[in-house]
Amino acid sequence: MTPHTFHDLSALRRAVRRICAAHRLPSRTGGRLVLSVAQAAGAVLRAGGPVRLEAAEQSAPGGTALLAVTLRAGEAPAPLSTADLPLPGRATPDGVAWHLPLGEPQDPSASAPRTGVPSQGGPCETATAEVYEAEIAALEGDLGAALSRVDTLTTELHRLKDELAETNSGVLALYVQLEERDEQLRRAHGQILRELEDALRPSPITVSGLEFAVHYEPADTDAPTGGDFYDWLHLPDGTVHITIVDALGHGVRSTRSALNVTHAVRTLALEGHPLESIVARTHDILVPFDPEIMATVLLARIHPETGALRLANGSHPPALLLRADGTSDYLETRGRGIGFPLPGSESVLEDTLHEGDLLVLYTDGLTESRRDPIEGEARLVKSARAHAQRPVDEIPGAVAEDMHTVILHSDDTLALAVRRAPRDAPGAKAEAGG
The missing domain is CATH 1.20.5 (Single alpha-helices involved in coiled-coils or other helix-helix interfaces)
Known part of the structure; x- marks a missing residue:
């Protein structure tokens, strides 16, 4: 294809604009091309030399259409300038070339390949x-x-x-x-x-004929304080006293309430107050100092030699007694807790722990993790039977693990086990299990 020769910068600019219009280059790209061609050819034209301009569509690998624009100086007295062009081009031995991607044609007449440089125009254009x-x-x-x-x-x-x-x-x-x-x-x-x-928490106690173990599990392992507490002590008359407390709420406040209850109960028990009066008397002692206190309480007294068992209750879940023969009973006794209306245990329940019998005391976090206390009590019986023959220090933790396979209601949990040792067993030890 014969390139077009130009001696005038204005004619060269017009020719480049026509190329841009004919090939529908974006205005931003076209403007850069006009400026770049004029800048590259400026020194040659000002020195009196001609430049040649050629434009043609080409196909790149992959079928992409390109517009190739080439500016040559020939034997011009000055070389073409390629420095700092608005649209960088590729230097050739005698000039500079630009390869610009083309978009889809906008009408059928534009789909045919276009080559060459449009006409430089008639005399009227040269006489601008x-x-x-x-x-x-x-x-x-x-x-x-x-x-x-x-x-x-x-x-x-x-x-x-x-x-x-x-x-x-x-x-x-x-x-x-x-x-x-x-x-x-x-x-x-x-x-x-x-x-x-x-x-x-109280230290383990050693009582001949009885085995003890306890497991505590907070609702939040990162904030282990809570209102579930226990206490056990050997009274002067030889019986063992056990207190289970569940203070309302979570955190440090409930811990303080539970500690106050266990300390008051311990003091009253050591002073020899009757078991049936301790819940009400604890209420009378604590409520004047803490009107917002609310706690459920379960009290147990066990005679190590005879196995005689007495229970007092203040709004607390009943104790579970699992017999050595596999039968079981929930030891229900009515009463209302500390901070409740008409507090106190209405009566004292009496029973007997025979050799090999297992007594399970607990807080409601053990049986109400699935929000159904009746269903929880049934599962507790099944779990206690399954683990009754294990070493006593393993029983509370194993039962808690069974009961918490599904947790719909997270709460602090306390489980305490007491087993009356068979006669042929070695001296029973009080053990605190985890």
């Missing part, structure tokens, strides 16, 4: 007034400045995006570190509270 050329030059100067501004803004946008990505990455890393630190503090806090609460 200097004012027109001056306006064109001014517009091209404005376009160049605008494109330069666009390039600057684009570069700044990329920089800001990179900085934002780095900032987001740093914030995310800091957030992860804070989460890890918070988790460490929660665990440390929970460990301290667990150690303090363990220190407040």
Whole structure:
């Protein structure tokens, strides 16, 4: 294809604009091409030399259509300039070339390949007034400045995006570190509270003929304080006294309430007050100092030699007695707890622990994890039977594990087991199981 030769910069610009229009280049790309061709050819034309312009569609690998625009200087007295072009091109031995991707044609007539440089126009175009050329030059100067501004803004946008990505990455890393630190503090806090609460719980006791074990499980392992407490002690008359307390609420306040109840009950028991009066008297002692206190209480007295068992209750779940022969009974006795209207145990239930019998005392977190106390009591009987022959220190934890396979209502849980040892068993030891 014969390239078109130009001696005039304005004619060269018009020819490039026609190429852009004929091939439907985007205005931004077309403007850059016009400025780049004029800038590359400027030195040659001002020195009096000609330039040649050629345009043709080509196919790139993959079927992509390209517009190839080539500017050549021939034997011009000055070389073509390729530095800092608004639309960078590829330097050739005698000029510079641009390869621009083309979009889909907008009408059927535009689908045929277009080659060559459109006509330079008639005499009227070559006689363009200097004012027109001056306006064109001014517009091209404005376009160049605008494109330069666009390039600057684009570069700044990329920089800001990179900085934002780095900032987001740093914030995310800091957030992860804070989460890890918070988790460490929660665990440390929970460990301290667990150690303090363990220190407040009574030490194991040793009573010939009886075996003891207990298991406590907080609703939240990171905040192990709660209102489920127990106490056991050997009274001067030789009987064993056991207190189970479930104070309303969770956390430190409920722990304080439970401790107050167990301390008051212990004092009254050591002073020799009748079992049937202790719940009501504990209420009378504590409510004036803490009007909002509410706690359920179960009291048990066991004679180690005879197995005589006495129970008093203040709104607490009943004790489970599992006989050595596999039969079972819930030992129900009515009463109302500390902070309740008309507090006190209405009566004292009496029964007997025979050799090999297992007594299970607990709080409602054991049987109400599925929100159905009746269903929970049935499962407790089944679990106690399954584990009754194990060492006593394993029984409370094994029962709690069975009962908590599904938890719909999370609550603090306490399970305490007492077994009357058979005569041929070695001396029974009081053990606190986990």
